[in-house]
Amino acid sequence: MLNMKLRTVATLSLVLLLAACGTIKIDIDTRVRDLEDFSHTIEITATDQLALMIEGSLRDQSAEDSIQFDFATENGVLTATSSHRFTGEAAKAELEKQDDTSIVNTFVFGLTATETADGVLYRASYKVNDIADFGDDPASDSETDPFGIGNDIEESMKGLLEGMMLFNWKVEMPGEIVDSNADVVTGSSATFSLSTSELQGTVEIWVESLVKNSSSGSCNAE
Numbered sequence: 001m002l003n004m005k006l007r008t009v010a011t012l013s014l015v016l017l018l019a020a021c022g023t024i025k026i027d028i029d030t031r032v033r034d035l036e037d038f039s040h041t042i043e044i045t046a047t048d049q050l051a052l053m054i055e056g057s058l059r060d061q062s063a064e065d066s067i068q069f070d071f072a073t074e075n076g077v078l079t080a081t082s083s084h085r086f087t088g089e090a091a092k093a094e095l096e097k098q099d100d101t102s103i104v105n106t107f108v109f110g111l112t113a114t115e116t117a118d119g120v121l122y123r124a125s126y127k128v129n130d131i132a133d134f135g136d137d138p139a140s141d142s143e144t145d146p147f148g149i150g151n152d153i154e155e156s157m158k159g160l161l162e163g164m165m166l167f168n169w170k171v172e173m174p175g176e177i178v179d180s181n182a183d184v185v186t187g188s189s190a191t192f193s194l195s196t197s198e199l200q201g202t203v204e205i206w207v208e209s210l211v212k213n214s215s216s217g218s219c220n221a222e
Contacts, residue, residue: 022050023164026107030171032124035113036092039085042069044078051078107167119213121178124171125206126192128199165196175211182207 029041046054055078058069069082086094095111108127113120169192182190182205190207 022046022048023166024050024054025166025168027168028170030109030124030169032111032122032171032173034174035095035111035122037085037087038091038111038124039083040109041083042081044069044080046078046080047076051076054078055080116210118210119175120211121208122173122175122211123206123208124173125204126169127204128167128194128202165199167194167199168192169205171207173207173209175209177207177209180207181205 023046025045027043027045030038032038044054044058051073055071058080059071067082067084069080072079072081110123110125110127112123114123115121170189172189175188177185177188177190180190182192184191185207188209192205194202194205
């Protein structure tokens with residue numbers, strides 16, 4: 001399923017950091033119609049060793065899941081694309097998996113709908129779980145690392161990560177968007193774009209929209 005795919009992509013990118021071989025860009029276009037009808041179009045672009053590893057992993061998982069990827073390679077650049085619409089019980093089953101955040105380095109999609117006095121409030125989100133947190137490390141303290149080796153490695157890893165991953169998400173919501181931490185909101189659509197460093201400091205990207213009650217603003221005479 002979608003979350004398994006994204007967990008694989010993120011985990012592989014970190015496994016290959018030491019080799020510093022490749023970059024990865026994840027573009028997701030989501031359309032939410034309601035809680036039991038939503039779709040994702042995914043495009044993953046990768047280069048060098050990352051491309052080889054990701055293609056192999058996605059092919060293996062495609063054999064097990066309903067989401068199938070198409071692959072194309074040109075000038076050493078791999079593009080993996082997939083589009084899937086979840087409806088009814090399949091949509092419910094997909095959303096029930098959203099609590100599985102035990103694997104570090106994941107993107108986890110979530111969708112809720114809440115009845116309010118004004119109508120139905122939808123909330124779509126991606127949780128970002130520690131893409132790589134190179135924060136303060138006791139091992140890099142001068143008392144435990146007098147030669148500063150830890151600091152040098154930390155800065156090098158930060159530099160590698162910064163140019164390694166880009167995560168873009170565009171989501172079309174039902175009703176009117178009323179709140180979000182998106183970069184851009186246009187009509188019923190919200191757009192997010194996060195580099196590796198921004199992903200490190202982001203817990204969740206989210207958008208809320210309101211589908212007003214059909215009776216709102218109407219005047220029916222008896």
